[in-house]
Amino acid sequence: MRSEQFDKLLPGIGVLGLILLWYIGYWTRIVDPVLLPSPDAAFIALWKGMSGGRLLHDFFQTVIRTFAAIAVASVVAIPLGIVLGANEKLYRSVEFVVDFFRSTPASALFPLFLVIFGVGDATKIYVASFGAALVILFNVAYGVMNARKTRILAARVMGASRWQVMKDVILMESLPQTFVGLRNGVSLALVIVVVAEMFIGSVDGLGHRVFEAQQLFNMPDMYAAIFAAGALGYGLNIMFLLIEKSFVHWSGK
Amino acid sequence: MTMNAIAPVIGPYRTAFGPDGNPPAHITARGLCKEFQGEVIYDNFNLDIPRGKFVSIFGPNGCGKSTLINMISGLVPVGKGDILFGGKTLADTRIGYVFQNYREALFPWMSAFENIHYALKLRNVADAEARERVKALVARLGVKLDLSRYPYELSGGQQQLVSIMRALIVEPEVLFLDEPFSALDYEMTLFMRDQLQRIFEETGTTTVLVSHDLEEAVYLADYVLLLSRRPGRIADFPMVPLPRPRNDETLSRPDFVDLKRHCLEIFQREVRRP
Ligand SMILES: Nc1ncnc2c1ncn2[C@@H]1O[C@H](COP(=O)(O)OP(=O)(O)OP(=O)(O)O)[C@@H](O)[C@H]1O
Ligand SMILES: [Mg+2]
Numbered sequence: 001m002r003s004e005q006f007d008k009l010l011p012g013i014g015v016l017g018l019i020l021l022w023y024i025g026y027w028t029r030i031v032d033p034v035l036l037p038s039p040d041a042a043f044i045a046l047w048k049g050m051s052g053g054r055l056l057h058d059f060f061q062t063v064i065r066t067f068a069a070i071a072v073a074s075v076v077a078i079p080l081g082i083v084l085g086a087n088e089k090l091y092r093s094v095e096f097v098v099d100f101f102r103s104t105p106a107s108a109l110f111p112l113f114l115v116i117f118g119v120g121d122a123t124k125i126y127v128a129s130f131g132a133a134l135v136i137l138f139n140v141a142y143g144v145m146n147a148r149k150t151r152i153l154a155a156r157v158m159g160a161s162r163w164q165v166m167k168d169v170i171l172m173e174s175l176p177q178t179f180v181g182l183r184n185g186v187s188l189a190l191v192i193v194v195v196a197e198m199f200i201g202s203v204d205g206l207g208h209r210v211f212e213a214q215q216l217f218n219m220p221d222m223y224a225a226i227f228a229a230g231a232l233g234y235g236l237n238i239m240f241l242l243i244e245k246s247f248v249h250w251s252g253k
Numbered sequence: 254m255t256m257n258a259i260a261p262v263i264g265p266y267r268t269a270f271g272p273d274g275n276p277p278a279h280i281t282a283r284g285l286c287k288e289f290q291g292e293v294i295y296d297n298f299n300l301d302i303p304r305g306k307f308v309s310i311f312g313p314n315g316c317g318k319s320t321l322i323n324m325i326s327g328l329v330p331v332g333k334g335d336i337l338f339g340g341k342t343l344a345d346t347r348i349g350y351v352f353q354n355y356r357e358a359l360f361p362w363m364s365a366f367e368n369i370h371y372a373l374k375l376r377n378v379a380d381a382e383a384r385e386r387v388k389a390l391v392a393r394l395g396v397k398l399d400l401s402r403y404p405y406e407l408s409g410g411q412q413q414l415v416s417i418m419r420a421l422i423v424e425p426e427v428l429f430l431d432e433p434f435s436a437l438d439y440e441m442t443l444f445m446r447d448q449l450q451r452i453f454e455e456t457g458t459t460t461v462l463v464s465h466d467l468e469e470a471v472y473l474a475d476y477v478l479l480l481s482r483r484p485g486r487i488a489d490f491p492m493v494p495l496p497r498p499r500n501d502e503t504l505s506r507p508d509f510v511d512l513k514r515h516c517l518e519i520f521q522r523e524v525r526r527p
Contacts, residue, residue: 122348150357153328158372158423168371172362250361253405 037219055209055221062193062206066236067119069128069189070182076129076179077185084137085144085174086166096223098138106131106188107195107235119201128192129234132185139181143174176251179244186236194229206232279304279459280325280427285334289322294320295332302427304339307453307460309470312480312514313524318463321485324431325355325461327351338426347376349420349458351430355412359404365415366400372422375462390422408443414448421452427459435465446473447500454497466519471513472499480518481523491521492516 022039025031040159049055084091110127117123145168197207206229211224243250278301285298294317302308308413310318314427325336327343328350338346352358359368366387373383391400395413404412413433420428430449434442450473453460464470471493479488493512495503503509 039369150352150354150361154350154352154358154360155375157326157348158419159375164375169360172360175362203503248362250403250405253361 027249033115034217035219037223039206041220042223042227045220046227049221049224050228055224055228058204058209058225059066060206062190062229062232065124065193065197065205066128066190066232068125068187069193070132070186072129073132073136073185073189074182077133078182080139081178081181082144082171082174083135085141086170091141091145098134099223101130102138104133106192110192110196110199114199123191124196124202126206127159127196128189131192132189135185135188136178136181139184140174140178143177143181144170146177147173176244176248179230179240179248181249182198183244186240187233190229190233190236211233260333269288272417276303276306278302279306280336280461282325282336285321285324285336286332287324287329288332293484295324298334298434298485300487301479303354303476304459304461304463305457306333306475307462307473308476308478309474309476310461310480310520311465311467311470311520313482313486313520314465316480316482318480319431321480322431322461322463326427326429327342331463333494340464347423347425349423349425349428351413351416351420351428351433353432353435355409355416355433355436357402358410359402359419363413364401364403365398365407368404368415369400369419372419376423377481382449383472385474386457387418390418392447394418408441410445412438413445417449417452421456421458424456430462432462432465442469450498467513467516468484468504470505471516473507477512477516479519479523482526488523489516491515 019039024037026033026036026038046055050059084094106127108129110123113123113127113130117126118167151173152165155165160168192211194207195207196202197205198211202208202211206225208220209225210229212224213219260386279486280300280302282298284302285300287293287295298321300321310321314319320329326332326348326353330523335342337408338348360371363371369387370383373386375382378386387400391398398407398411398414400415404415407415413436417430417433431448434445437445448467449462453473462470462473464473474493476490477493478490480486481488491512495506
């Protein structure tokens with residue numbers, strides 16, 4: 001019993017260890033104090049920023065862009081992935097293109113999107129959607145293609161039509177893989193949005209905040225923005241995991 | 254020689270061994286041909302499966318037992334040939350099919366109840382009536398099972414029982430089972446055999462069971478279809494003239510033991526055939 005309680009505290013050890021190392025680095029001045037402020041300075045900046053300060057505004061801008069990107073990506077990629085997955089020949093014919101652009105760092109495409117869509121929000125959202133969409137597309141198509149043969153046969157032998165097999169079996173079968181795609185897609189979208197926010201023409205967002213704080217040598221603010229971005233990424237992942245668990249309770253069983 | 258007037262018989266075949274009962278046929282397969290990638294599995298194969306009887310199919314590994322019931326139930330297209338159910342086509346016939354791999358045959362996103370209910374939904378049975386019918390089936394089979402659970406929350410035997418109920422709920426004219434118990438442990442297998450026997454006695458549905466266990470095949474069957482190696486022929490098709498319900502004592506009856514030995518001899522002859 002006592003050891004179980006102790007086990008729950010284990011993840012805290014890493015956190016405490018990191019903070020301790022940070023203090024040691026700060027006190028011993030191994031690292032230039034201009035680059036490494038004290039942990040309390042960083043956490044005060046985080047606290048102030050997130051309780052109604054500018055950081056909170058930037059945080060929400062990044063959240064909104066990331067969600068917008070994932071929404072656009074889902075609307076395009078999920079139906080397309082289903083169609084491609086259901087027609088294996090069609091998928092094979094576009095597989096190389098999908099894989100190629102899936103492997104291309106989306107950040108490399110940002111200047112191109114800037115030229116096409118201008119410097120507004122749309123560019124950031126679309127370039128993140130582009131990256132996320134390919135990840136989602138790939139996963140949905142594979143989920144559909146790898147639907148268990150036996151389940152499809154089971155439905156067919158019970159008299160299901162092609163459409164019923166598609167809707168009741170193949171779609172459900174592809175859900176776990178679709179959620180894997182969404183989870184990876186949202187992580188990628190966040191990365192791309194934050195990078196895009198560092199580019200010219202940005203006025204807000206966590207990327208902008210980190211970049212601006214660095215330019216102004218406001219290190220506590222910069223660390224605060226980095227932690228906010230980390231918390232956002234971690235939170236999004238947990239959120240999608242929870243959604244996944246309640247939607248596809250059978251996954252992995 | 255055939256008692257079936259609907260389709261012509263091509264080539265020689267026999268339906269019964271021993272006390273020649275020549276029961277009326279339910280399923281007639283004529284001139285079946287099937288190959289996989291140039292490998293001939295069936296070449297002009299003919300078969301009659303009697304109505305309202307329990308037929309076990311037994312034969313060498315990879316001889317085409319699954320392929321046979323899959324062709325009959327429409328899961329695998331026939332190369333050539335005709336299959337009729339009392340003169341009707343498959344499209345006009347309600348069938349039930351139980352897969353070996355229950356884990357991959359049930360729908361894990363549906364509870365056990367919904368899995369069974371889904372078979373009726375596909376047949377456009379109104380929801381209220383469908384629910385009543387599931388409850389009635391559960392009561393009739395005397396199944397003690399929490400149907401609100403998801404398949405992955407049930408034991409292997411319970412999952413296979415749900416699969417069998419899903420197949421039975423539409424009151425199929427023919428029930429096919431492909432090695433339904435081979436993924437279960439021995440105790441569960443014995444239990445499920447008797448469940449299946451009870452279900453058969455209760456419903457009198459024409460039942461076709463593929464089994465890799467000769468004792469099980471004989472124990473459950475009215476007729477044992479012994480297949481040859483590829484290309485598939487009927488090696489023998491003996492009747493099992495043992496009274497039902499069968500139980501542990503059946504297994505030690507001399508006539509059971511003799512028949513089992515006979516089947517084993519045929520089987521070994523087929524396996525050793527060059
Ligand atoms: N989809 C397929 N594609 C290619 N070959 C196949 C296919 N299905 C079956 N076969 C081959 O056809 C032969 C008969 O297969 P089948 O599964 O009907 O045999 P079986 O008697 O049920 O075997 P087992 O005892 O292993 O269950 C085997 O040699 C098998 O390899
Ligand atoms: Mg088989």
